[in-house]
Amino acid sequence: MPIYSHSRISAYESCPLKYRYRYIDKIRTGKETIEPFLGLRVHETLEKLYRDVKSGLVPSLPDLLSHLSTIWDRRWHSGVRIVRPGRTAEDYRRIGRACVETYYKKFVPFDQDRTIGLEHRILIHLDSAGDFKLQGYIDRLAVTPEGVIEIHDYKTSESLPTQTAIDSDRQLALYQMGVQDGELEVHRVRLVWHYLRHGETLTSEREPKVLADLRRRTLAQAHEIEGATDFPPRETRLCAWCEYLEICPVWKGRPPPTVSRGRI
Numbered sequence: 001m002p003i004y005s006h007s008r009i010s011a012y013e014s015c016p017l018k019y020r021y022r023y024i025d026k027i028r029t030g031k032e033t034i035e036p037f038l039g040l041r042v043h044e045t046l047e048k049l050y051r052d053v054k055s056g057l058v059p060s061l062p063d064l065l066s067h068l069s070t071i072w073d074r075r076w077h078s079g080v081r082i083v084r085p086g087r088t089a090e091d092y093r094r095i096g097r098a099c100v101e102t103y104y105k106k107f108v109p110f111d112q113d114r115t116i117g118l119e120h121r122i123l124i125h126l127d128s129a130g131d132f133k134l135q136g137y138i139d140r141l142a143v144t145p146e147g148v149i150e151i152h153d154y155k156t157s158e159s160l161p162t163q164t165a166i167d168s169d170r171q172l173a174l175y176q177m178g179v180q181d182g183e184l185e186v187h188r189v190r191l192v193w194h195y196l197r198h199g200e201t202l203t204s205e206r207e208p209k210v211l212a213d214l215r216r217r218t219l220a221q222a223h224e225i226e227g228a229t230d231f232p233p234r235e236t237r238l239c240a241w242c243e244y245l246e247i248c249p250v251w252k253g254r255p256p257p258t259v260s261r262g263r264i
Contacts, residue, residue, distance in 0.1 A: 001131050001132065001133070001226075002023070003123075003133045003134065003135050004126075004132065004133065004134040004135075004218075004222050004225075005134060005135055005136055006134075006136055006170060006171040006174055008023060009218070009221055009222070009225070011023070012221075012225050012228075013221075014234065014236065014238060015233060015234040015236070015238075015242070016228065016230075016231040016232055016233075016234065017231050017232060017233040017234070017244075017248065017249075018233075018242060018244060019225070019231060020231035021244045021247075022244075024231075027244065027247075029079070029243045029244065029246075030077075030079045031079040031080075031081060031243045032079060032080055032081070032243060033080070033081050033082075033083055033241045033243075034080050034081065034082050034083075034089065034092050035092075035156075035157075035241070037075075037076075037080050037092075038092045038095060038096050038156055039154075039155075039156045040075075041068060041071055041072050041075065041096055042068070042096050042099050042100060042154065042156050042196065043139060043154055044071055045064060045067055045068040045071070045096075045100050046100070046103065046139070046140075046154055047118050047119060047139075047140075048064070048067055049064055049104070049110070050110070050115050050118055050140055051118060053110045053115065054115055054118075058108070058109050058110060061100075061101060061104050061105075061108075064100060064104060065097055065100060065101065068096055068097060068100055069093075069097075072093060072096065076089070083240050083241055083259050084259055084260075085259065095156070095197065096156070098197070099156055099196035099197060100196075102196060102197075102199045103154075103194060103196055103199075106199060112144070113142040113143060113144045113145070113150060114142060114143050115140055115141070115142050116141050116142060116143055116184075117138060117140070117141035118139075118140055118141075119137050119138070119139070120137065120138040120140075120141045121135060121136070121137055121138075122135065122136050122137075122138060122175055122177075122178025122179060122181075122182065123135050123178060123181075124136075124174065124177050124178045124181055124215075125181065126215060126218055126219040126222060127219055132219055132222045132223075134174060134178075134218065134222075135178075136171070136174060136175050136178060138151050138152070138153075138175050138179075139152055139153050139154050140152040141179070144190075147187060147188070148187075148188045148189070148190050149179060149184065149186050149187075149188065149189045149190070150189075150190045150191075150192050151172050151175050151176060151179065151189065151190070151191050151192065152192045152193075152194065153171070153172055153191075153192065153193050153194070154194050154196060155193055155194065155195045155196060156196055156197060157195070157197070158197060160195050160198050160200060161195075161202070163202065163204075166191075166193060166202045166203075166204050167204050169191075169193075169204070170214065170218075172191040172193070172204075173191065173206050173210070173211060173214055174214065174218065175191075176189045176191060176206060176211065177211055177214070177215060180211075188205075189205065189206070190203055190204075190205055191203060191204045191205065191206070233248055233249060233250045235250050237257075239251070239257050240256065240257040240258075240259045245257075
């Protein structure tokens with residue numbers, strides 16, 4: 001039985017054929033779009049920040065931005081695609097620098113809480129038999145002076161969600177289940193999203209009955225995926241960003257989807 005994840009379930013929800021290509025056929029194209037590339041580099045930079053803080057050293061902002069630039073160049077490859085017309089890699093690099101700078105200035109000297117985990121792995125048993133498992137990696141796990149466990153997640157997306165959307169977000173709620181199923185002594189958990197482009201921090205808390213319902217629904221989704229025999233393509237506006245666009249039957253013989261210039 002495969003170990004599930006939020007991203008694995010999301011792939012099936014967005015396009016069953018994409019799920020098949022990625023998780024069943026295990027097709028690797030060597031391609032990625034620049035938005036997730038940007039997100040990964042910013043995540044790695046903030047991970048370095050808190051690893052230094054844990055060791056008793058607060059890096060300077062210039063040093064942190066230099067680190068971002070170094071790993072950006074080191075990990076850049078020919079398979080990175082820029083979908084939006086008229087945009088360049090430097091445009092996205094500037095966004096990454098702005099995200100790190102905004103976060104740094106907002107939280108320096110980073111003593112609001114104590115970091116207890118970075119890229120912290122959680123494992124959830126969705127059913128009592130232990131057949132269905134789900135794993136995830138928390139960007140930063142922290143404890144406040146009041147003893148509240150906080151699950152922090154960094155977002156580099158352009159859009160800022162509403163509080164209603166945050167309160168129904170699945171990913172961090174699953175992570176909360178993993179933390180509570182683990183070995184930590186947990187009395188209260190706060191979910192924290194950092195929308196870095198906006199300099200905004202959004203929070204949410206979940207009641208036990210909400211988490212119990214989420215566990216049931218997630219298990220039902222896993223059962224549905226395991227029982228699936230057909231994986232049809234699903235055409236959406238996200239097709240332009242799909243790494244499997246060139247082999248997708250929906251787009252065979254058609255020009256690639258167009259994307260408005262829009263904001264980045």
